[in-house]
Amino acid sequence: MTNLLAEVILLNPFPYYLDAVLAAEDDAITIINQDMEVIYWNEAAVKTYNIQQPDILNKPITDFFDNDNLMVLKVLHTMEPVNNAYHRPRRDKHVVVNAVPIMDNDNQLIGALSVERDITQIVKLNDNLETTSAELNELRQKVYTNHEESPFSKLKGNSLPLQQTIHIARKAAKTDATTLILGESGTGKEICARAIHEASNRNNGPFIPVNCGAIPSALFESELFGYEGGSFTGAEKKGKAGKIEMADGGTLFLDEVGELPLEMQVKLLRVLQENTLYRIGDSQGRQVDVRFIAATNQNLEQLMEEKRFRSDLFYRLNVIQLTMPPLRYRVDDIPELADMFLRHFSSHYQVPVPVIEKDAFQLLLQYNWPGNIRELRNLMERIVILTEKSKITKQDLINYLPNTSPIRTQTIIDANNSLPQEKEIIEKQLIEKILNQTNGNKSETAKRLGISRVTLYNKMKKYGIDH
Structure with a gap:
């Protein structure tokens, strides 16, 4: 270091302390003189750019970086400082840089200093996140198109x-x-x-x-x-x-x-x-x-x-x-349909969505629905308009249903009512047998029998099975 800037650094009364501070800095620090020669290159700069100090010190920085793509050179030429600027000094590096010109006591330019924070990994992670988000949005769009928009x-x-x-x-x-x-x-x-x-x-x-x-x-x-x-x-x-x-x-x-x-x-x-x-x-x-x-x-x-x-x-x-199957053959769909209609009409009339209690919901499953989905839709609208409570009880539901409410007390599928007595006895025995084998697990019993849980509950009620 023979130039004035090098002498300033060497003559500093605390050179060892200064070197220790600069060496401990996580950001890459570069100092060049007015001839664009590198006179300081800390350990963080070595790690950031994988260029060892003996290889770069006292050599033109343009031997290692593109002259048109180096912020410290821009500051050296313009004598204008740069603060928190995104910069890409090499294809494989992304940094946030602060750079300032260095002036002597006579206000003469003697060099420039840059402090660069390596954000390459952050940029890569962000790129990966954007790519993943784009893929996720595309997948969501496909799902939306294939299902919601079908x-x-x-x-x-x-x-x-x-x-x-x-x-x-x-x-x-x-x-x-x-x-x-x-x-x-x-x-x-x-x-x-x-x-x-x-x-x-x-x-x-x-x-x-x-x-x-x-x-x-x-x-x-x-x-x-x-x-x-x-x-x-x-x-x-x-x-x-x-x-x-x-x-x-x-x-x-x-x-x-x-x-x-x-x-x-x-x-x-x-x-x-x-x-x-x-x-x-x-x-x-x-x-x-x-x-x-x-x-x-x-x-x-x-x-x-x-x-x-x-x-x-x-x-x-x-x-x-x-x-098109009647609603009484689609009992498993009633919860989804009822919830959809309740939410739709609650939003339409701008009121809270009421909750149908369990015993009341059981009544919905047992009702014969002569008017099918149209009747269920009208009932849900009636509930939203007339109810003043947050929860709908079984008695409330009875009041909202027609006076001559056709309730299925035996079984969901009407065709079962014509089964011979012998078949009913066999069916009852089979249900009891499977219930015993599953220790009363209704879901597993229904699965083994190939029927829905609602159908199982109705058959248990029909045959007086208490398990």
């Missing part, structure tokens, strides 16, 4: 009967096959039809629902098939497209198709067979591309026997048939 996710519940129906509906959605949805009122037939449409390659086309039970007989033809201008008194001059034509390129949903008048059944059959639509007053016809989904809560086979529904139309509609 059209069939609107059919809430995990019960076997519902999942079997959804399985068939998913297959139906991959085709243009005419589909017939059977099920009691309030089971969600239209929701299923919409899900099939939205999961199909027609999802960009219209979904047109038609309630065949709500259209007056005199208006059926004009509503479904439309009419040409001036074809009858009161007709619009330009004519009007019917529901079938409006569904061109998409899906027409015929709800309560059993209510369709016989004369309309013939004309609908022609559209299904020929894909040709004839408006009232039109003899030419026009081609339509419509996927038909029909639904009914009636027994179409019985209607056919009574000559109220055409068999040829039935077989044309019944390419794919699926049945």
Whole structure:
């Protein structure tokens, strides 16, 4: 060290103390003179850059670093200090740097000093965190897309009967096959039809629902098939497209198709067979591309026997048939559905979510639900609106249910009520045997029997089994 800066350092009255302080510093300290030669390089700098002191001292710092990418040189040239600046002196290093010019007593520049804190590991960890977060968000998005945003996710519940129906509906959605949805009122037939449409390659086309039970007989033809201008008194001059034509390129949903008048059944059959639509007053016809989904809560086979529904139309509609199970066959889904409806209506009416006590919930599981999911939804809304308590008791629930509440006191599935006496005796003995083998473990017993816990409890109650 022959220059002035070196002499200043060497002539310091406390050189050993200064060296000890600088050596103990965790940050890399670099001092260069006005000729850009390194005159100080502490141990932290050695560890940070893996350059030994004998190799770098008294040599131009530009021999080791890019001249355009070194903060201490920038300070030397500009004579402007730098505070807490992020810097990347090498490709493999990230630092936070403080750098200042060094002036002598005559205010002449004699060098520059930089103190660099190595944050390479922090940057790498942050990069890894960002990458992991991005992957996690992508995975969440996939899960969200595959489940929450699936059209069939609107059919809430995990019960076997519902999942079997959804399985068939998913297959139906991959085709243009005419589909017939059977099920009691309030089971969600239209929701299923919409899900099939939205999961199909027609999802960009219209979904047109038609309630065949709500259209007056005199208006059926004009509503479904439309009419040409001036074809009858009161007709619009330009004519009007019917529901079938409006569904061109998409899906027409015929709800309560059993209510369709016989004369309309013939004309609908022609559209299904020929894909040709004839408006009232039109003899030419026009081609339509419509996927038909029909639904009914009636027994179409019985209607056919009574000559109220055409068999040829039935077989044309019944390419794919699926049945929406009634709620009494989906008892395992009641907790999820009830909670969903309670939260929805509590949010809608801006009130706290009430809690249904255990004995009251048992009543929900035993109720026969003639109105199915629609009835459960209405009940939950009634509870949210009328209750003034945070907890709903069994008596509260009885008050909210209709006076003629059909409660199942024996078993969930009505078909079991017709079993021969001998079979009931065998079933009782089998339940008692498995309960004994599992030491009264209801979950394990239900699992071995292949039934739900709710079904097991109902059968135990039916047979008077106290275990």
